[in-house]
């Protein structure tokens with residue numbers, strides 16, 4: 001699942017690491033040269049001046065003395081020890097040095113002294129460009145890509161951290177936050193909502209045909225049963241020939257009651273009958289299918305508005321397939337505009353390597369993805385857990 005996206009996110013991490021490694025080497029070389037300069041200067045100063053003057057003279061000649069500070073005897077100390085053991089020489093205060101360039105020269109120099117480096121814009125720009133392309137190719141929606149890149153910039157640029165060892169840590173944390181932020185929009189606890197709702201709870205499934213809507217209803221019936229909730233199925237897809245037979249197969253296989261009307265009947269009336277059946281038989285949840293292939297969003301709106309008026313559903317779930325990528329993202333926007341949805345079930349995630357729809361839909365609709373369909377079996381409905389998914393994408397799931 002989402003293998004191609006996983007690979008692309010891994011490449012981004014490697015790109016930033018590489019760029020940090022190159023920078024670390026360059027800074028370490030520069031620090032070595034500075035340390036040699038300082039030593040030479042200190043030796044010369046030793047002959048003529050007081051130790052304290054030598055400090056000041058070193059500092060004045062080269063602000064990078066902060067990278068290899070000089071102790072009271074005028075002996076250059078190792079860069080690693082400078083930060084913790086040596087007071088700042090007069091005139092080399094990091095804060096007062098030239099800060100016109102990014103995090104500032106003195107701060108950078110000090111970072112080298114402590115074995116640390118700072119991530120600057122130039123370190124991440126090229127990898128971020130690559131990531132932008134990779135996300136767009138993975139069908140992640142443009143505004144979502146922008147949001148992800150902005151968060152990564154915010155979380156990495158200016159970050160001071162130990163050299164290469166922890167570059168991965170900083171980038172990993174930034175990527176994780178960026179992805180979790182966009183995909184966890186609007187999350188709520190579905191199980192909790194079902195458990196605490198007045199019964200019967202009415203859930204309407206909407207979305208275009210062929211994406212796995214009917215199968216998802218069957219999977220949901222099984223999911224609810226495993227959590228102690230009974231359900232009745234109501235086939236509001238009165239538009240398509242063969243729809244009754246198709247859902248009937250699932251109802252039979254699961255031992256669930258199915259309410260149907262003839263083809264061409266009123267979807268709201270079928271679901272109303274489902275609610276009446278549930279009330280009369282103490283059934284917890286009504287799962288209502290609808291026809292998705294309507295010609296205009298007005299038709300769709302009318303259908304769902306009528307269902308709204310007649311049965312006042314508790315939840316409307318949009319169903320689409322992960323493999324449809326950008327198309328699924330655009331449809332989620334259209335369905336949400338036409339009739340406000342409460343969340344999404346994204347099917348066929350098992351067959352999707354791109355992951356664009358999974359990353360984008362919550363951000364685009366403002367409503368959470370609640371479940372992933374991960375196969376054709378009744379058990380193949382996985383609760384959508386943003387953090388778990390992101391950890392999987394970043395290879396942090398052990």
Ligand SMILES: Nc1nc2c(ncn2[C@@H]2O[C@H](COP(=O)(O)OP(=O)(O)OP(=O)(O)O)[C@@H](O)[C@H]2O)c(=O)[nH]1
Pocket residue numbers: 208209210211212213214215216240243246347348349350351372373374375376380
């Ligand atoms: N691999 C995989 N296949 C799925 C998944 N969900 C549904 N399918 C398959 O997708 C096909 C279409 O599913 P349906 O449930 O018939 O789709 P629908 O949206 O109800 O479409 P119609 O009833 O034809 O309007 C079926 O072959 C399902 O087995 C899933 O999560 N993974």
